[in-house]
Amino acid sequence: MGREFVEIFDEWVHTYDESVNGNDEEYKDVFLKYNEILQAVAEAAIGPVIEFGVGTGNLTKKLLERDLEVVGVEPNQAMRKVTAQKIPNLTVVDGDFLEFETPIFPQSFVSSYAFHHLTDVEKAQAFQIYAEKLSTGGKVIFADTVFDSEQSKKEMIAFEQARGHINLVEDLNREYYTTVPKLKELITKAGFTVNLSKMNNYVFLIEATKI
Numbered sequence: 765m766g767r768e769f770v771e772i773f774d775e776w777v778h779t780y781d782e783s784v785n786g787n788d789e790e791y792k793d794v795f796l797k798y799n800e801i802l803q804a805v806a807e808a809a810i811g812p813v814i815e816f817g818v819g820t821g822n823l824t825k826k827l828l829e830r831d832l833e834v835v836g837v838e839p840n841q842a843m844r845k846v847t848a849q850k851i852p853n854l855t856v857v858d859g860d861f862l863e864f865e866t867p868i869f870p871q872s873f874v875s876s877y878a879f880h881h882l883t884d885v886e887k888a889q890a891f892q893i894y895a896e897k898l899s900t901g902g903k904v905i906f907a908d909t910v911f912d913s914e915q916s917k918k919e920m921i922a923f924e925q926a927r928g929h930i931n932l933v934e935d936l937n938r939e940y941y942t943t944v945p946k947l948k949e950l951i952t953k954a955g956f957t958v959n960l961s962k963m964n965n966y967v968f969l970i971e972a973t974k975i
């Protein structure tokens with residue numbers, strides 16, 4: 765579920781790695797320190813790991829470099845194809861943040877640049893599902909665009925509008941970018957402790973531990 769943005773990646777799959785490497789002017793600030801952010805997610809993960817929204821496999825590679833057992837969950841067929849070419853032995857199943865069937869029992873759920881595809885209600889449902897599947901001490905480690913408040917979201921959209929980043933503005937208005945207080949509330953309600961740290965002007969590292 766929360767799959768209404770999956771088709772956007774049929775097109776973006778061809779240039780996605782250029783965007784994350786800073787070659788897309790509009791998304792430069794979103795992807796600032798991309799590798800560092802993914803590394804921070806990988807380092808906080810404990811295996812076995814389920815990764816949502818694998819995309820072109822950039823976080824997956826970092827998880828595998830740590831010798832963690834990983835199963836990917838990715839709803840976009842084109843993205844699954846690219847990842848299969850890059851990392852031939854990886855199991856990537858068709859699924860999403862809310863509906864997934866994998867052959868492993870995870871100790872952590874991880875994701876980068878994808879959780880905003882879910883509404884806040886769906887985000888809460890997702891954390892309830894993860895709470896049921898994890899044992900005490902299990903982790904959810906996500907990196908994603910989150911705003912300090914609704915006011916700072918509005919100011920950031922106005923700022924991007926003023927510098928002519930129309931595609932980014934459309935994205936920020938279209939998808940479900942949430943705020944730090946909302947995220948903290950829904951994660952703690954699901955039975956986790958949580959710590960959020962700012963990684964760049966857009967992205968927070970979200971580290972949740974099952975109580």
Ligand SMILES: C[S@@+](CC[C@H](N)C(=O)[O-])C[C@H]1O[C@@H](n2cnc3c(N)ncnc32)[C@H](O)[C@@H]1O
Nearest residue numbers: 766767773817818819840860861876877878881
């Ligand atoms: C911006 S890309 C991020 C890719 C990669 N994780 C990264 O950090 O570069 C978002 C990915 O999430 C996937 N996606 C979209 N909706 C999703 C959903 N509901 N559940 C899981 N993944 C989803 C897209 O197909 C895409 O591969």
